[in-house]
Amino acid sequence: MRGMSEPTPSSTSPEAAFSLTTPxxxxxxxxLRAGDAGRxxxxxGWVHRRRDHGQLIFLDLRDRYGITQVVxxxxxxxQAASVAARVRNEFVLEIRGAVAHRLAGMENAKLATGxxxxxxxxxxxxxxxxxxxxxxxxxxxxxxxSLRLKYRYLDIRRRPMLERLMLRSELVHAIREAxxxxxxxxxxxxxxxxxxxxxxxxxxxxxxxxxxxxxALPQSPQQLKQLLMVAGMDRYFxxxxxxxxxxxxxxxxxxxxxxxxxxxxxxxQRVMDFVEAMIVEVSRKVVPxxxxxxxxxxxxxxxxxxxxxxxxxxxxxxxxxLVDLAPALGEGSTGFHVFDEALAAGxxxxxxxxxxxxxxxxxxxxxxxxxxxxxxxxxxxxxxxxADGAAHSPIAKFxxxxxxxxxxxxxxxxxxxxxxxxxxxxxxxxADVLGRLRQELGQRLSLADPNVLAYCWVYxxxxxxxxxxxxxxxxxxxxxxxxxxxxxGLLVTASGDPYRPSRxxxxxxxxxxxxxxxxxxxELGGGSVRIHRRxxxxxSFALQGYSLEKMHxxxxxxxxxxxxxxxxxxxxxxxxxxxxxxFSNQTNIREVMAFPKTQxxxxxxxxxxxxxxxxxxxxxxxxFEGVSSQQIGGR
RNA sequence: GGGCUCGUGGUGUAGCGGCCUAACAUGCCAGCCUGUCACGCUGGAGACCGCCGGUUCGAAUCCGGUCGAGCCCGCCA
Numbered sequence: 136m137r138g139m140s141e142p143t144p145s146s147t148s149p150e151a152a153f154s155l156t157t158p159x160x161x162x163x164x165x166x167l168r169a170g171d172a173g174r175x176x177x178x179x180g181w182v183h184r185r186r187d188h189g190q191l192i193f194l195d196l197r198d199r200y201g202i203t204q205v206v207x208x209x210x211x212x213x214q215a216a217s218v219a220a221r222v223r224n225e226f227v228l229e230i231r232g233a234v235a236h237r238l239a240g241m242e243n244a245k246l247a248t249g250x251x252x253x254x255x256x257x258x259x260x261x262x263x264x265x266x267x268x269x270x271x272x273x274x275x276x277x278x279x280x281s282l283r284l285k286y287r288y289l290d291i292r293r294r295p296m297l298e299r300l301m302l303r304s305e306l307v308h309a310i311r312e313a314x315x316x317x318x319x320x321x322x323x324x325x326x327x328x329x330x331x332x333x334x335x336x337x338x339x340x341x342x343x344x345x346x347x348x349x350x351a352l353p354q355s356p357q358q359l360k361q362l363l364m365v366a367g368m369d370r371y372f373x374x375x376x377x378x379x380x381x382x383x384x385x386x387x388x389x390x391x392x393x394x395x396x397x398x399x400x401x402x403x404q405r406v407m408d409f410v411e412a413m414i415v416e417v418s419r420k421v422v423p424x425x426x427x428x429x430x431x432x433x434x435x436x437x438x439x440x441x442x443x444x445x446x447x448x449x450x451x452x453x454x455x456x457l458v459d460l461a462p463a464l465g466e467g468s469t470g471f472h473v474f475d476e477a478l479a480a481g482x483x484x485x486x487x488x489x490x491x492x493x494x495x496x497x498x499x500x501x502x503x504x505x506x507x508x509x510x511x512x513x514x515x516x517x518x519x520x521x522a523d524g525a526a527h528s529p530i531a532k533f534x535x536x537x538x539x540x541x542x543x544x545x546x547x548x549x550x551x552x553x554x555x556x557x558x559x560x561x562x563x564x565x566a567d568v569l570g571r572l573r574q575e576l577g578q579r580l581s582l583a584d585p586n587v588l589a590y591c592w593v594y595x596x597x598x599x600x601x602x603x604x605x606x607x608x609x610x611x612x613x614x615x616x617x618x619x620x621x622x623x624g625l626l627v628t629a630s631g632d633p634y635r636p637s638r639x640x641x642x643x644x645x646x647x648x649x650x651x652x653x654x655x656x657x658e659l660g661g662g663s664v665r666i667h668r669r670x671x672x673x674x675s676f677a678l679q680g681y682s683l684e685k686m687h688x689x690x691x692x693x694x695x696x697x698x699x700x701x702x703x704x705x706x707x708x709x710x711x712x713x714x715x716x717x718f719s720n721q722t723n724i725r726e727v728m729a730f731p732k733t734q735x736x737x738x739x740x741x742x743x744x745x746x747x748x749x750x751x752x753x754x755x756x757x758x759f760e761g762v763s764s765q766q767i768g769g770r
Numbered sequence: 771g772g773g774c775u776c777g778u779g780g781u782g783u784a785g786c787g788g789c790c791u792a793a794c795a796u797g798c799c800a801g802c803c804u805g806u807c808a809c810g811c812u813g814g815a816g817a818c819c820g821c822c823g824g825u826u827c828g829a830a831u832c833c834g835g836u837c838g839a840g841c842c843c844g845c846c847a
Contacts, residue, residue: 184807191804204807224797243807266798269781273808276796277782281839335846355847381846509773509843612847651847661847708847723840734840 165201169250171234179229192219204252218258225264231257284739303715309417319370324359335379341755352378360397364704365696372396383734385723397706403648406705428589437596445570450656451589453582460484463545471533480560488546489576492553493519512568516556524550594650607680616647616663633677662707669697
């Protein structure tokens with residue numbers, strides 16, 4: 136009997152050991168075909184559905200590999216039939232029986248195993264099951280999100296979730312294959328790291344051995360991979376778990392997975408070339424039916440991306456580009472003071488043309504205005520072009536017929552289109568609002584082919600953004616990003632003192648050797664060629680408000696490492712969860728994570744986070760202050 | 771920290787001030803059925819409408835709070 140004897144050294148072949156055959160089954164539920172007719176087999180799985188005809192009971196047996204119909208005949212095998220009669224959905228069974236062709240005309244074309252059935256000689260119940268809290272055998276039935284999360288193990292039994300997790304596995308597999316072939320070494324870096332104040336909030340872990348101190352969980356292995364370059368690893372990659380203690384979104388979880396890679400002796404061009412080739416290879420392997428829109432990937436300068444799409448992660452599957460209306464409005468007053476003020480203040484007046492939206496109702500327009508205001512626009516002007524080509528607009532009385540006609544022409548709007556106009560003294564607001572409108576309307580109007588993969592590079596981001604609250608420059612992406620050689624001279628302040636930055640500093644115009652990869656409107660990844668010279672790194676950090684002492688305290692390890700011979704290097708980090716979500720046409724990365732957290736950061740299945748045992752934090756020298764018992768576990 | 775949406779038998783929905791001692795589908799239970807595959811037929815059980823409070827003669831239905839889920843702003847690369 137199974138499991139009755141002592142485990143002994145095996146005489147089975149490696150092939151047998153690697154096979155899917157086990158002491159409970161000879162075959163899986165997905166592999167029997169017409170050619171197997173006549174075989175005696177053992178097969179095991181979950182009861183997907185039971186159809187009881189009295190003298191004849193059909194059981195659809197399911198596992199990861201498929202579904203096989205089992206038929207139990209009361210007249211021939213009364214014992215098996217009596218067991219089958221008490222079987223319910225999701226019971227786990229082991230069946231012994233003979234594979235047989237189905238009766239002529241009774242084949243099921245919907246099943247891969249539909250030509251055959253297993254005629255049961257015996258039915259053994261390996262495990263009984265409660266009625267599940269939602270349908271497992273109907274993949275399209277809607278289920279409350281929190282129920283799915285609480286019973287995630289049942290959710291994963293359902294086909295869609297299972298298929299997405301398998302696709303994700305294939306994605307990671309393809310990534311590894313490509314990197315090994317390109318000479319990369321997979322290196323694991325620690326999860327218990329040192330806290331750095333940059334970027335997102337850290338998760339911290341108190342140390343027991345060093346009371347009063349904490350580790351931080353990595354936001355990414357950034358510094359470590361650079362140290363691996365100094366170590367001469369040359370090409371490193373890792374499928375790395377990262378942690379950021381920030382509020383969650385559809386594309387953001389507290390913990391997530393990055394493909395992290397770094398290469399030595401490279402330029403921007405070289406990194407992008409490898410990453411692009413790797414992405415193409417992986418895409419073709421994992422989702423061979425999905426066309427890549429353009430090869431090589433479009434490479435768009437950051438400034439141009441903002442100008443044309445109002446986004447640094449544009450969805451290139453559709454047009455609806457942003458248009459500058461200033462030339463159309465002409466010299467002097469436009470007649471509309473909102474436009475005049477924006478232009479006089481050095482701002483912009485730009486527009487997009489939404490196809491077929493000319494018949495939008497008043498309330499639909501109002502909703503778009505609200506949308507624009509949400510992102511900082513004062514308002515949203517519109518001009519509609521009716522079916523006969525005639526323009527209608529509340530601002531026509533200010534602009535006059537001629538300018539309205541020029542606006543329509545500039546926006547390339549035709550009959551039935553709606554021109555949406557944003558004016559603001561701050562050109563970043565204009566770009567952001569129109570960019571989001573473009574994305575939103577592209578979605579609503581179904582302008583993007585859901586099957587197409589539109590990858591694109593956006594490069595030469597600004598080195599810094601001015602942080603008006605703290606009075607210093609902030610790294611746009613990554614404090615180690617290198618500056619373009621042409622812009623190296625800009626890494627100075629107007630005052631001449633690197634520790635006294637101000638908004639008008641030349642540094643604000645410096646561009647980074649920084650590139651993002653976008654896919655269908657999502658930021659898929661970002662990277663840069665790093666600064667590998669200590670002198671330049673110190674200048675850059677000074678602009679970011681770090682004194683020498685502070686710099687040494689926070690980044691002493693890497694600064695010191697750079698004194699021992701650092702190769703020029705660069706790399707990228709890509710979001711595996713996002714990539715898998717896009718590959719499976721999901722808008723939330725939860726759908727490609729086995730055990731994700733809710734938007735409030737809880738795990739409904741394990742009920743985490745939970746209160747620590749008082750002994751645990753006493754041992755760490757910790758005490759919770761200012762948290763009442765009512766607040767614990769609350770928000 | 772904030773905004774919006776949702777919360778009704780196991781599940782998904784309907785009902786949105788009295789006709790609701792809550793409807794429909796499916797699931798569940800029982801019986802019948804030898805070719806079904808979302809099997810079929812007959813019968814049955816099952817919610818007091820997330821929770822607390824208020825308004826009202828009367829609340830699933832209106833209001834406030836609270837808890838939970840989702841989407842978003844801030845935050846985050």
